[in-house]
Amino acid sequence: MNQEYDKGKNRRSLDGDSSSSRVNPGRPHYMTVGSGSTSESAARLQAILDNDLGYGGSMTRDGINGSAPAWNPALTEDRLTPSMSPIPSSLSQSELADNDRRAQANAIHQLWYNSHRVALGRSINRAVETLKSLQQMNASWPATYPSVQGAQASQNKSDPRPGLIHTSTGLSNKRRSLPPSPRPGSIRRSQTSIGEDSTSESSKSTEERTVPEPRLISPQIAQEFSILKLDLKLGALHQTELVHSLEKNSIASLLDGKISTSINHLYSLRERIEDTSSKVLVTGDLNAGKSTFCNALLRRKVLPEDQQPCTNIFCEVLDARENGGMEEVHAVHKDSAYNRHDESTYDVFTLRDLEKLVVDNDTYNQCKIYLEDVRSIDESLLNNGVVDISIIDAPGLNSDTTKTTAVFARQEEIDVVVFIVSAANHFTQTAKEFIWAAAAEKAYIFMVVNGYDNIRDKERCQKMILEQVHALSPRTFKESSDLIHFVSSNAIPTAPPPPPPGGNGSGSSSGGGGKGGEDSDGSNPKGKGKDREKIRDFEVLEQSLRRFVLEKRARSKLAPAKTYLLNVLSDVQSLATVNQEVAQSELNRVSEELKALEPILEASKKAKSEVSDDIDRTIEATCKDIYDQIRSNITTSIVQVADEEFLGVPYPGLMSVFQYAEDVKEAMLLDIQASVNACEEFARIKTVSGVSTIKQLGLLHLGDEYTDLSFRSDIMFRRKRDILAKQVGIETEIWDFFDMSTILQRQEKMAGAGMALTVATAVGGRMVGGFGWVDGALGAVKIVGNNNIRTLIIPGTIAVAMVATYYVLSQIPNSLPQRLATKISSQLTEMDYVHTNSSRISAEVRKVLRMPADHLRVGLQRSVEQLGSKREETLKIRGESEVARKYFGNLVNESAKIYNTVEAIDLEGSAPGVAAAYDS
């Protein structure tokens, strides 16, 4: 923030030539009064001044760690008495002593003034540092901007004045008193309040809960931001509604812009207090008589006056000595920064050309009018012997928006505002707005109620105007006798306009003007009673203005810086207080959130690993169970398939025995297939129950975050149907019909059943069954006898064979299924049918169960990650809030400290030395 300033800048020439005046550019330049040599005490004071150029031991080191920015030594170059002040060579002893006394008094005053200026300069530096740090903080932690409560604001809609008052919190008891106009009483946080901030809010549940109205809304801290007030004039929306409709970051960026503007303004204020000259802006409504007033002050008709609006550009009147004693007009080119030493930035004209220049402003944006004021230093404002003054005549406020804006902007670089108000029209809305804007740094405004001669009921006019001033600028009102004047500027005798170009100008004008100069009509107004009164009123005004600008220079020159500093620091303090509390509640909130979050995160992590293992175990157990169950079921089904009573296939008789075999075979395979289907159904049921178990786990651990997968058990096992019939290919053989083992088994069963067994059956059975038929034959021979046997043997054999054949054939429905079952069973064993199907079904169940299981695992993982990142985010917010709380806590203290330092700079009391200097 250190800024090096051009040491020569703003330093005026004391002898008409700025270069020759620089006797010692690094120290104050005071003229030698009296006999040409200063008295001892004056010399001592001079020495003190030399050593006290803003760094001296007399200053309290309250700067920023003693590292105050570079201070321009030229700032103390105010003249106490101009070198060209006429000092008669033959002064009496008493007059010399008087001069000496005055010089001493001036020196004392200068010391006092310098100390205040330096203190203010340091405070400006500290304020700039503070604002810069606030800007940085605002970038990383968007500051909360309190706004006026909508309801409150609308209650006060009748109040035309924008903004609110500062109430009694923090510094407010020390703040400036403001008009008693009703102001909205409370503020409330903008949409950036806790709970409303979507960016910083890290928990859904927190977002959803109802946030209690922050304490910040309390009317106790209701106050207006005068400097850092966001200017939101968009459409028909009220400022509050706008603030609430804006994003927190948008507000932060608007605030950032305001801070930047304020920093720049502080720089310009520092420059202004360093500048030894004083700029007086004469402004007011259109046609209020600004130019007439300026002319009256100068006692010369320099600026064009007209009944219709005529001043279109700024006209700055300066002492001709600043221009080498030449009276001329420098018309500054548009978009050029004026530099008197660079003629490319302006065109030179004579005073006579002024009228045209002022009205026609297409080429120029302002005029610098160098004028010789021949009045004595006791009377002249320009040539006052104390300080360089420039008087700026501004275009009428309500002439057009651009010019009005320009006047508003211009007042930021001036020290004193002289506001001309028409006695007939009073304060217009634009006038009021200007005064409110000026109040940001100017607690006092010099008010000139002009055209007073036009008013019949003067008392009523005064009363009304004073009432208005009371509301507009209370401090000005408080000192109304000094700061508010009712005059008629056109009644002041002025020297006629300058002679035509060709003459040197200064000589002729000084001849025409001067003290008690004639009016343009040539009459002597001092002779007329009414005019005398007007002139007297004007002279009183002049004295007050001189006192305000010259004697109370600390007030006129330094007070704007002080007022602005107090206002901006107060704004900073309010902002800091609000944000400290916001940061604190944010900190509390996130700490609470963290406290709640930690165990949830831990539980979630634990659940994740436990549930994962659990699911795996459950799936494996389910699948194994299913496998075992299915294996046993299919095996049983295969084993039992032959026992099924012909599986519902009727025996068609011997003629269709092959078809019978095919039907039995198919029935058997279908029966086995049916058992497999039953197993699939069983597995389906088990899967549905498994999926439901996983879902329960998901709901238990993820709650609402668990998303269910749609599961259709009916589409399981679709592809494996009918596979068996295709795979099993069994040929029916002749031996399949005569399965002896089955026949024998059956015979034994039947034998065990009782005596119904016939011999034929027994014999046949034996015969058919094996070699036992020989024994049977021998037994029969013994009974029948050998001869008989011989005759019976053939037919007997035939009979037995027939019986046996019949028996065997009758046993086909019994023996064929057994035989086929055995063959199917062995083929299925060969195919590993039981295992294949059991593992196929259990594998599909595993696959199906894994889907929701994996989904649950992913959900759990995501939940842990989300909780983890929420924790990270919350930790980050906690860290930031902690930093912000500390920062804003410090800012509250720091801004209060600077505020107190600034407030302690007493610019109001009578300046030491002044009385003595101007006494006599």
Ligand SMILES: Nc1nc2c(ncn2[C@@H]2O[C@H](COP(=O)(O)OP(=O)(O)OP(=O)(O)O)[C@@H](O)[C@H]2O)c(=O)[nH]1
């Ligand atoms: N009766 C009366 N007329 C005045 C007074 N002061 C100014 N006038 C007249 O008011 C008219 C406007 O005066 P100006 O000085 O041109 O007003 P202005 O405010 O400079 O006008 P703009 O710069 O164009 O806004 C002129 O005709 C003046 O003679 C006054 O005190 N009494």
